[in-house]
Structure formats: C-alpha cells, structure tokens
Amino acid sequence: MDARARRTLAILALLAVACSLPFMLTNFRLFQFTQVYVYAIAILGLNMLTGYNGQFSLGHGAFYAIGAYVSAIMMDKWNVHYAWTIPVAGVLCLIVGFLFGLPALRLEGLYLALATFSLALAVPQILKYFEHWTGGSQGLVLSKPTAPFGLPLNPDQWLYFLTLGVLIVLFWLGANLLRGRVGRAIVAIRDNHIAAEAMGVNTSLYKSLVFGVSAAYTGVAGALSASVVAYVAPDSFDAFLSVTLLIGSVIGGLASISGAVLGAMFIQFIPNWAQDISKAAPWAIFGVFLIVFMYVMPFGIAGAIRLLWIRMQRSRVALSPKPRETAAT
Amino acid sequence: MDIFVQQVVSGLATGSIYASVALALVMIYQATDVVNFGQGSMAMFATYICWAMLNAGMPYWGAFVATLVIAFVGGVAVERIVLRPVENAPILSIVIVTLGLFVIFTSIAGWIWTYVQKPFPSPFPSKPLKVGNIFFGAHDVGQIGVTLIVLVCIYLFFRFTPLGLAMRAAAHNPVSSRLCGIRVGWMLALGWGLASVFGAVAGMLVAPVLTLDPNMMGGVQLYAFAAATLGGFTSPGGVVLGGFIVGIVENLVGTYVSFIGTELKLTVALAMIIVVLLVKPTGLFGTTIVKRV
Numbered sequence: 176m177d178a179r180a181r182r183t184l185a186i187l188a189l190l191a192v193a194c195s196l197p198f199m200l201t202n203f204r205l206f207q208f209t210q211v212y213v214y215a216i217a218i219l220g221l222n223m224l225t226g227y228n229g230q231f232s233l234g235h236g237a238f239y240a241i242g243a244y245v246s247a248i249m250m251d252k253w254n255v256h257y258a259w260t261i262p263v264a265g266v267l268c269l270i271v272g273f274l275f276g277l278p279a280l281r282l283e284g285l286y287l288a289l290a291t292f293s294l295a296l297a298v299p300q301i302l303k304y305f306e307h308w309t310g311g312s313q314g315l316v317l318s319k320p321t322a323p324f325g326l327p328l329n330p331d332q333w334l335y336f337l338t339l340g341v342l343i344v345l346f347w348l349g350a351n352l353l354r355g356r357v358g359r360a361i362v363a364i365r366d367n368h369i370a371a372e373a374m375g376v377n378t379s380l381y382k383s384l385v386f387g388v389s390a391a392y393t394g395v396a397g398a399l400s401a402s403v404v405a406y407v408a409p410d411s412f413d414a415f416l417s418v419t420l421l422i423g424s425v426i427g428g429l430a431s432i433s434g435a436v437l438g439a440m441f442i443q444f445i446p447n448w449a450q451d452i453s454k455a456a457p458w459a460i461f462g463v464f465l466i467v468f469m470y471v472m473p474f475g476i477a478g479a480i481r482l483l484w485i486r487m488q489r490s491r492v493a494l495s496p497k498p499r500e501t502a503a504t
Numbered sequence: 505m506d507i508f509v510q511q512v513v514s515g516l517a518t519g520s521i522y523a524s525v526a527l528a529l530v531m532i533y534q535a536t537d538v539v540n541f542g543q544g545s546m547a548m549f550a551t552y553i554c555w556a557m558l559n560a561g562m563p564y565w566g567a568f569v570a571t572l573v574i575a576f577v578g579g580v581a582v583e584r585i586v587l588r589p590v591e592n593a594p595i596l597s598i599v600i601v602t603l604g605l606f607v608i609f610t611s612i613a614g615w616i617w618t619y620v621q622k623p624f625p626s627p628f629p630s631k632p633l634k635v636g637n638i639f640f641g642a643h644d645v646g647q648i649g650v651t652l653i654v655l656v657c658i659y660l661f662f663r664f665t666p667l668g669l670a671m672r673a674a675a676h677n678p679v680s681s682r683l684c685g686i687r688v689g690w691m692l693a694l695g696w697g698l699a700s701v702f703g704a705v706a707g708m709l710v711a712p713v714l715t716l717d718p719n720m721m722g723g724v725q726l727y728a729f730a731a732a733t734l735g736g737f738t739s740p741g742g743v744v745l746g747g748f749i750v751g752i753v754e755n756l757v758g759t760y761v762s763f764i765g766t767e768l769k770l771t772v773a774l775a776m777i778i779v780v781l782l783v784k785p786t787g788l789f790g791t792t793i794v795k796r797v
Contacts, residue, residue, distance in 0.1 A: 225596070281785045285539060289733045290781065293774035296726075300771050418603065425600045458611035465604035466586060473593030 193339055197332040205331050206403070207443060212338040213400045214439035216345055218423045219432065220392025225421070226429035227353060228385045229365030231284060234291030236417035237298040238268050238390040240409075242397025247315045247407040248308055257320045257402050261341065264398035265391045272390020276383030295417040299409040314408025317401060334403050341399060345392060350432050352388070361385055362430075393420075426468055428477025437476040441468075506638050511755045517644035518713075518727075519751020520651035523744040524706035525721075525728035526735070527658075528699035530743045533732075535675035535695050538598045542605030544725030546582070547703030548718060549609045550575040551711050552617055554704075555624060564627045568708060572701050579700025583693040613718040624711035647709045654705055655744060658698070671695060723770070727754065734777050736790020746788065750777070 197205055221235045245267050246260035275294070282290055302309045309315070322333035352358055363371035364378050372378050401407050419442050427438020449460035472479035525543060532540045554571040558564065586605065590598050628646035632639040662668035673681040674691035682688050707721060714720050727750050735746025757772050780788065 231596075278782055281782055283785070285533075285737060286733055286781055286785060286787075288539075289729060289774075290778050293730075293771070293778060296774060297771040421596075422600055422603065425596050429594070429596065456611040456615040458607040459615065462604040462606070462608035462611065465607070466601050469593060469597045469601050469604075470589050473590060473597045475597075 217396035219435035224389035234295040238393040239397035240412035242394030246398035268394025269391035273387030276386025428475025431477035434477030515752035515755035519748035523747025526732040528702040544721030545609035547707035550704035551707035575704035579697040583696035626712035736787025742789025
C-alpha cells in the first residue's frame with residue numbers, strides 16, 4: 176500500500192469516527208466538538224498566513240468577530256437564512272482582509288504583529304460604538320437553527336454536521352491551494368522573498384491575497400460560531416481570542432494542515448482540563464501545559480508526529496534487506 | 505494653556521512607565537529576537553512581593569531595593585530554568601512559552617493575593633507641587649525622576665563597564681563573543697535579570713496610580729509594546745523617547761478629543777502609531793537591518 180492510499184484510508188477512518196460522535200456523546204460534549212471544528216477552521220486560516228506565508232498576525236480575533244457579527248446582524252435584522260450568512264461573511268472578510276493586507280505589506284515581523292494586534296483591540300470597542308446594529312455590549316441573542324429536510328437530528332447534532340461539512344470543504348480547498356503552484360509561491364515568499372520575486376512571483380499580490388483568504392477562513396469560522404453559540408457579544412471577541420488562536424496554531428504545528436485540528440483541540444479542551452486539576456489557579460496549569468508542550472514538541476504536535484513518522488520510516492528502511500524509496504509526503 | 509502643560513507632565517509621567525517596560529522588552533528582544541509577553545506580569549508579581557514586605561512593616565525604600573534584588577534573581581532564574589531549554593526552538597514557540605509565563609504569573613498572583621484591588625503607597629508627598637499657577641502631582645514628578653535615574657544608571661552600565669560591553673557584544677554577535685570567551689548564555693540571563701528589574705521599578709511606581717491587582721500591567725505592557733515599536737526595536741534611546749511620546753499622545757487625545765474619551769483612547773493611540781509605522785516601517789529611530797541574501 177503506498178502512502179497516498181494509506182493517507183486516504185486514515186482520513187476516511189477519522190471521518191467515520193467524526194460522524195459517529197453525535198450519536199455517542201451528550202449534547203454538551205458534542206457542542207465542544209463543534210467548537211473544536213470552528214476553531215480548526217479559524218486556525219487553518221491563521222496558519223496559512225503565519226505558518227505558510229510567514230506573516231505574523233495577532234489580530235485574527237478581529238476577522239472572527241467580523242464574521243460572527245455579519246452573520247448575526249443578517250439573521251437578526253434582515254431575517255436571512257443562516258446558511259446564506261456564512262458565505263457572505265467569508266466574502267466580506269476576504270475583502271476586508273485583502274484591504275488590510277495592502278498596507279500591511281510595508282510591515283514585517285513585530286511591526287505587523289503590533290498592527291494586527293491593534294486591530295484585535297479596536298474591534299470590540301468599535302462593535303460597542305455602533306449600538307444600533309450590534310446591540311452594544313448586550314450583544315445579539317440568536318436562535319439555534321433546526322435540521323432541514325425533516326432530518327431526525329436535534330439542533331446540536333445538526334450544527335455539528337454542518338460545521339463538520341464546512342470544515343471538510345474548507346480543508347480540502349485549503350490543502351489543494353497550498354499543495355499546488357500557488358502554495359509553492361506562498362511558501363517561497365516566506366523562505367526568501369527576494370528569491371521568490373526573482374523567480375517571477377508577484378510577492379505583493381500574493382501576500383495580500385493570502386491575507387484575504389486567511390481572513391475569509393477565520394470569518395467563516397466566526398459566522399459558524401454565531402450559529403453554534405447562538406449569541407454574539409463584543410467581549411467574547413477580545414484580544415485574548417486572537418492570542419488563543421495563535422496559541423492553537425503554534426501548539427498544533429505551524430505550516431501543517433492537520434495541526435489546525437490538533438491545535439483547536441488543545442485550546443478547547445486543555446483549559447477545561449486545567450480547571451479540573453486545580454480550581455484555584457487553572458490558568459497557571461494552562462501556562463505549565465503551554466511551556467511543557469513547547470519543551471517536548473518545539474514544532475508543535477503535527478511537527479512531532481511528522482518527526483516520529485520519519486524516524487519510523489528510517490528504521491524500517493534500515494531493517495529491510497533492500498533499500499526502498501521513502502514515501503514522498 | 506495651564507491644563508495643556510499639566511497634561512503634558514502627567515503624560516510624561518505615564519510615559520516614563522511605558523519607557524521602562526519598553527526598555528525591558530527591547531533588552532530581551534535585541535539579544536534573542538523574542539518579545540517577552542510575560543514582562544508585565546513578572547513586574548506585577550514583583551510589585552506584589554514589595555506590597556507583602558511593606559505589609560510586614562518594612563520601610564518603603566528598604567522594600568523597594570529588596571524587591572529589585574528579588575526581581576533580578578527571579579529574572580535570571582526564569583531565563584535559566586524556563587527559557588534555556590527552548591533556546592533552539594522556532595521563535596514563535598518561544599513566544600508561546602513567554603505567553604505561558606504571562607498566564608502563570610497572573611494566575612498565581614491571583615491565587616495568593618486574590619483579585620481584589622489593593623492600594624499601594626507612594627513614597628512621594630501627596631501635596632501637589634506648584635510652579636507659577638500650574639499644579640504638578642508630586643508622584644508624577646517623582647516617577648519621572650526615578651525613571652530618569654534608572655535610565656542614566658543603565659546607560660552608564662552599558663557604556664562604561666566591561667560587563668556592559670560583554671552583554672552588548674553577546675546580543676550583537678553571539679558566535680564571535682563566544683570565541684572571545686564571553687559566556688553568552690549567562691549574558692542572556694543577566695539581560696533577563698536587568699529587564700525584570702526595569703519591570704519591577706515600573707510596577708512599583710505605577711501601582712499607586714492604578715492600584716495593585718493581578719491584571720494591573722496588562723494595559724501598560726501593551727502601551728510599552730507600542731512605544732517600543734514606535735521608537736524602533738533596534739534603538740534603546742528611541743524606545744525611551746517612544747515611551748514618552750505614547751504617554752503624552754494618550755493623555756492629550758483623551759483630554760481634548762471629546763468623542764474618544766477613555767473608551768477609545770487605546771484604539772486611537774494605536775491607530776496613530778500604525779500610521780507612523782506605515783510611513784516609517786522600522787519605527788521613528790530604528791535602523792533598517794541590512795541582511796545578506
């Protein structure tokens with residue numbers, strides 16, 4: 176069996192597990208897994224920008240907030256069906272992200288981090304300012320969508336499948352984008368932008384496009400979260416959300432697609448777990464987890480798995496009588 | 505006009521706090537390319553230690569100096585124990601470790617001393633100083649004075665002592681300095697210790713104004729980050745000036761532009777900084793680092 180077939184099998188097995196979860200877990204646990212998928216989409220967006228393209232962003236919470244509010248306002252004020260609000264949020268965030276990416280071209284590293292971070296700080300304030308649309312600090316209360324076509328699913332189960340579906344589509348699109356010609360250009364810009372430019376890559380266009388696509392992913396995640404949580408308020412989109420997304424993408428593994436899901440699991444479950452260990456200082460436990468993870472796996476969970484895999488392959492090659500080609504990843 | 509001068513002076517006072525923390529950030533950044541997100545919470549923790557000593561009946565300046573010593577040792581210990589093992593990890597992984605420091609210090613402070621705000625004494629008289637018919641808060645003036653003394657000391661240390669020179673060399677070119685016999689690892693640890701001392705000074709000076717609680721330094725650290733970026737992460741002098749500029753701008757914007765008030769103050773200050781950065785991407789006094797490709 177070659178590597179490609181093995182990978183397809185692994186993905187199918189994971190999907191089978193994912194599809195059976197709604198019938199085995201309580202609604203609350205299921206809600207948590209839905210959140211994991213929402214975070215995973217947002218983190219994949221951030222990962223494209225930071226991991227693959229090398230542009231630091233501490234402000235993706237802002238795009239998440241824009242996505243969530245676009246969806247919530249459309250549902251609350253204009254009674255638009257929730258399914259339509261998700262692509263609209265994505266497209267709007269694509270435009271906002273692209274436009275923000277244009278001035279960001281001049282900034283690098285820390286300076287870009289500061290610029291994006293101030294975006295994250297500004298958004299909750301601005302949301303409170305336009306009270307007429309956003310409901311001010313009270314936020315907007317929405318209703319959970321019910322399953323269409325008379326499917327025998329309760330709202331939580333339906334939302335789970337909806338999020339999973341969006342996740343699969345976006346991950347498939349993202350993987351194809353990053354694997355092809357465009358993906359190589361994006362990575363080339365990260366590794367050496369001068370060389371990339373000499374090879375004919377339009378670095379400014381690509382950089383701002385990646386910013387846009389990354390924002391679109393995060394915006395779609397935000398729009399989904401509005402339906403999943405059925406409530407939006409400015410204070411749930413504070414700067415801490417942006418930092419959490421960054422933590423998720425680094426812990427999961429930068430420049431890795433599966434890392435996005437692993438990182439999302441970390442930021443969803445580890446804080447709860449820390450709470451179980453110590454009621455008095457849960458965040459101290461969380462901090463210890465962060466540090467320990469970085470000690471043990473400096474390249475994130477996905478990076479550690481990859482290293483382990485390569486090591487296993489190598490030992491197998493060494494053991495087998497005739498050397499065979501190691502699988503290209 | 506009187507109000508304007510008063511606001512500028514109190515802007516300078518807050519600016520001096522930003523400048524100290526920004527300088528701490530820059531010291532660590534120059535040596536390791538890492539922004540220490542834990543800087544503010546380490547400073548807050550040191551301030552709590554000072555508070556505990558004052559509560560136990562120590563005189564103010566005694567507790568002040570003792571805290572500085574503890575902060576120094578603590579900073580060195582953090583570098584040796586927590587940062588040393590991830591030395592060779594990617595930059596962003598190290599940044600995540602400093603985020604870990606941030607949540608740990610904040611959470612432990614909340615656990616030991618609770619999240620209730622605590623008043624912190626000021627060593628300066630509460631009676632305002634009067635010059636002409638303008639009043640200055642004595643604490644503001646004292647704050648500026650203490651910060652300037654610290655800055656002069658640190659300048660003299662780096663400019664005129666062999667140890668200062670060794671530290672600069674280690675930050676500038678680790679490989680060559682190691683060949684010259686400088687223990688680069690320990691120089692980094694010393695840098696962390698000194699940065700932690702700056703943070704502690706800032707924390708103890710700002711605590712009487714903000715009142716002490718575990719999240720006290722959050723806003724300060726943010727402004728300090730902005731100040732450092734504005735001044736240019738490559739220029740310590742520029743960073744100090746950046747701190748003062750951010751302090752003054754923040755105060756004037758909050759006073760004179762009515763629709764902004766205190767709510768949008770932070771946003772506006774940051775927006776202005778970004779505008780500056782778009783015109784001059786390396787910060788006001790930063791130099792472009794020429795890289796070989």
